[in-house]
Amino acid sequence: QVQLVQSGSGLKKPGASVKVSCKTSGYTFTTYGMNWVRQAPGQGLEWMGWINTNTGNPAYAQGFTGRFVFSFDTSVSTAYLQINNLRAEDTAVYYCAPSDSYYFEYWGHGTLVTVSS
Amino acid sequence: QSALTQPASVSGSPGQSITISCTGTSSDVGHYNYVSWYQQHPGKAPKLMIYEVSNRPSGVSYRFSGSKSGNTASLTISGLQAEDEADYYCSSYTTSISWVFGGGTKLTVL
Numbered sequence: 001q002v003q004l005v006q007s008g009s010g011l012k013k014p015g016a017s018v019k020v021s022c023k024t025s026g027y028t029f030t031t032y033g034m035n036w037v038r039q040a041p042g043q044g045l046e047w048m049g050w051i052n053t054n055t056g057n058p059a060y061a062q063g064f065t066g067r068f069v070f071s072f073d074t075s076v077s078t079a080y081l082q083i084n085n086l087r088a089e090d091t092a093v094y095y096c097a098p099s100d101s102y103y104f105e106y107w108g109h110g111t112l113v114t115v116s117s
Numbered sequence: 118q119s120a121l122t123q124p125a126s127v128s129g130s131p132g133q134s135i136t137i138s139c140t141g142t143s144s145d146v147g148h149y150n151y152v153s154w155y156q157q158h159p160g161k162a163p164k165l166m167i168y169e170v171s172n173r174p175s176g177v178s179y180r181f182s183g184s185k186s187g188n189t190a191s192l193t194i195s196g197l198q199a200e201d202e203a204d205y206y207c208s209s210y211t212t213s214i215s216w217v218f219g220g221g222t223k224l225t226v227l
Contacts, residue, residue: 035216037163044120044221045155045163045206061215095162102210103153103168110162 002026002106004096009112012086020081020111022096029072030054032098032106034079036070039110040092050099051079086115121146121207121219128225134195137222139207140188145217147188151210154183154192157221158203166205167192194224202226 007021022034036048049060051070058070069082079098083090093112097104122140129135139146139154146152150170155163165174167183170190180195190209194201207219 037218045157045208045218047208047216047218049215059214101168102149102151103165103208104155104163105165105168105174107162107164 002098004098004106004108006094006096006108006111009114011114011116013117014086014088014115016086016115017082017084018086018113020083020094020096020113022079022081022108024077024079024098027098029074029077032100034070034072035097035099035104036081037095037097037104037107038064038092039095040089043092048081048094053079083113086113088115091115119217121209121217123205123207123219123222125220126223126225128227129194129197130227131197131199133197134193135197135224136194137192137205137207137224139190139192139209139219141190141209141217142188144213145209145211146185146190148212149210150185152183152185152190153208154181154190155206155208156201156203157206163206197226199226 003025005023030053033050035050038046048064051058067084072079093110096108152170154167157163170185171183205222
């Protein structure tokens, strides 16, 4: 069965960077593209974009360009979300969600990133 | 891409039926039959409940059903149970080759 294990929660200072990992198992990593979804405290879900795990091409949603970087390492079946120059408004839970269709059947457990001085 | 519009909250008594609406545009909900619904309990990851407007994944109760008319999709939960109390989100694929979520609806089982 598909399993997604995300890195642990963390506290970061404004201006720092964070790299969230999403280790996958139970399927061939390149079968599904990897999506990232943000959920700010008490707020709804926001689709951040996705990365094609065959070509490596990322696509970022509006509002998630510039400071956000999707990547992956096929050798360890792991996808990454890096956020640079962190701001207080980046405080949120970040989910990975692999998909090869038009919905998200599988979700990671989420990684809480807190940005505070 | 603006978020899909959902009511902030709905409520119902055990055994009753409720419907949550999800209104988009002709560029998302109205364009494709790629509307999905997710249930999220506090502190948990979302769970897929309906995909492609009206299909239920294996393991999801028959009490959950979906439909669509024009730019508005709906999720109906029949025979409400206490464990249905959660936040519900709709999502749609869009003509911008992206996904958009609704703002979420908090379901309270009275």
